[in-house]
Amino acid sequence: MGNSDLRSLAAIEDVAFEDLGGSVVAVDAHNWLYRYLTTTVRFTRDGAYTTADGTEVANLVGVVQGLPKFFEHDLTPVFVFDGSVTDLKEEEVEQRRAEREKREEKLEAAREEGDETAVARLDSQTQRLTDTILTTTREVLELLDVPVIDAPAEGEAQAAYMARQDDVDYVGTEDYDALLLGAPLTLRQLTSSGDPELMDFQATLERHDVTWEQLVDAAILMGTDFNEGISGIGPKTAITLVREHGDLWGALEARGEHVDHGDRIRNLFLDPAVTDDYEFDRDVNPDLDAAREYVTGEWEVAEDEVETAFGRIEDSVAQTGLDRWT
Known part of the structure; x- marks a missing residue:
C-alpha cells in the first residue's frame, strides 16, 4: 500500500470532476476493488451479496456502485489487474495474512458475543480478493465494456507506465507509491464522495x-x-x-x-516489470441487460442494492452519446 508519509512530500491539489471530462484513467484494479469490497461488507447486509450456496460476492455490489462516477463525468476507466507478486514483497504479504488471521479470530469472538458493530467492522477488515471475486469482477466489467488489462507484476506500475507513454491521462489509486513509479498525474479518492485529489509527479520533484x-x-x-x-x-x-x-x-x-x-x-x-502488449477502446458500450442478469440473476445479488447504480450508468451513457452528437 506504500508509505503514507509520502503524502507530506507529494504535490497534491483538489480537482473538479467537471475538469476531467473526456479523460482516460488507468485504475489500479486491486486497490480500487478492495476499497469498495470492504466498504460494502461493512455497510451492507450480508444477505444482499450472498448466494444460496453461501458464496459472497460483495465485490459485484461495489463494482456496480463504483462505476457510475466514471461514466457520469465522461471518464473512461481502464482497470489494470496485478500479475505476480515480487519476492521482495512476500514478507509484507505474509505479514498482512498474519494480521488478517488475528482479525478473523477476533471476528469469531465478536460473533459469539453478538456484537454486531464489531462484526461488521472486523468482517470488512478480513476481506481478501479471492479467485471468485477477481473472476466475477472481470466478467461484469467485460459485460459493461470496461477495458481490462493484465499487468505482468504490479498493476499500479503498469498503470504508471501507460500514463508515462501518454496512452492514458491519469492513474487512479489511493496508493502513494504511484508517485515513486513515476505516474505523471494520479487521481486519488476516486472511491470517496466528492471530487478527487490530483497528485502531480513533476511538481513534486520541483518542489523538493x-x-x-x-x-x-x-x-x-x-x-x-x-x-x-x-x-x-x-x-x-x-x-x-x-x-x-x-x-x-x-x-x-x-x-x-x-x-x-x-x-x-x-x-x-x-524499472518495474511492465508490458506494451495492451490496447483498449476509449468508447464504452455496456450491455446493461446482460450485466443486470449476471449480477442479480446468476449471482443472486439483491436488486435494490444495484438497480439505482445501473440506472445511473444507463443515464450517463445515454447522455454522453447525445453530447457527442451535439
Missing part, C-alpha cells in the same frame, strides 16, 4: 529539487512495501539526506546504515 531517483531513494530511507525504513528518518530528513549526499548509498554511508537489496528495491520503482 530532486530527481526521480532521489525521490525513490528518500522513500527507501523512510520505508516502503519492500523494506523497513531507517529509524529516525522521516520525510524531511530523507529528502535532506539524498540532496546532501546525492543518492541512497551516500545517505546510508553518512548515517552508517544499510538497506538490504537496496539496488533491487530501487529498480522495482524505476
Whole structure:
C-alpha cells in the first residue's frame, strides 16, 4: 500500500470532476476493488451479496456502485489487474495474512458475543480478493465494456507506465507509491464522495529539487512495501539526506546504515516489470441487460442494492452519446 508519509512530500491539489471530462484513467484494479469490497461488507447486509450456496460476492455490489462516477463525468476507466507478486514483497504479504488471521479470530469472538458493530467492522477488515471475486469482477466489467488489462507484476506500475507513454491521462489509486513509479498525474479518492485529489509527479520533484531517483531513494530511507525504513528518518530528513549526499548509498554511508537489496528495491520503482502488449477502446458500450442478469440473476445479488447504480450508468451513457452528437 506504500508509505503514507509520502503524502507530506507529494504535490497534491483538489480537482473538479467537471475538469476531467473526456479523460482516460488507468485504475489500479486491486486497490480500487478492495476499497469498495470492504466498504460494502461493512455497510451492507450480508444477505444482499450472498448466494444460496453461501458464496459472497460483495465485490459485484461495489463494482456496480463504483462505476457510475466514471461514466457520469465522461471518464473512461481502464482497470489494470496485478500479475505476480515480487519476492521482495512476500514478507509484507505474509505479514498482512498474519494480521488478517488475528482479525478473523477476533471476528469469531465478536460473533459469539453478538456484537454486531464489531462484526461488521472486523468482517470488512478480513476481506481478501479471492479467485471468485477477481473472476466475477472481470466478467461484469467485460459485460459493461470496461477495458481490462493484465499487468505482468504490479498493476499500479503498469498503470504508471501507460500514463508515462501518454496512452492514458491519469492513474487512479489511493496508493502513494504511484508517485515513486513515476505516474505523471494520479487521481486519488476516486472511491470517496466528492471530487478527487490530483497528485502531480513533476511538481513534486520541483518542489523538493530532486530527481526521480532521489525521490525513490528518500522513500527507501523512510520505508516502503519492500523494506523497513531507517529509524529516525522521516520525510524531511530523507529528502535532506539524498540532496546532501546525492543518492541512497551516500545517505546510508553518512548515517552508517544499510538497506538490504537496496539496488533491487530501487529498480522495482524505476524499472518495474511492465508490458506494451495492451490496447483498449476509449468508447464504452455496456450491455446493461446482460450485466443486470449476471449480477442479480446468476449471482443472486439483491436488486435494490444495484438497480439505482445501473440506472445511473444507463443515464450517463445515454447522455454522453447525445453530447457527442451535439
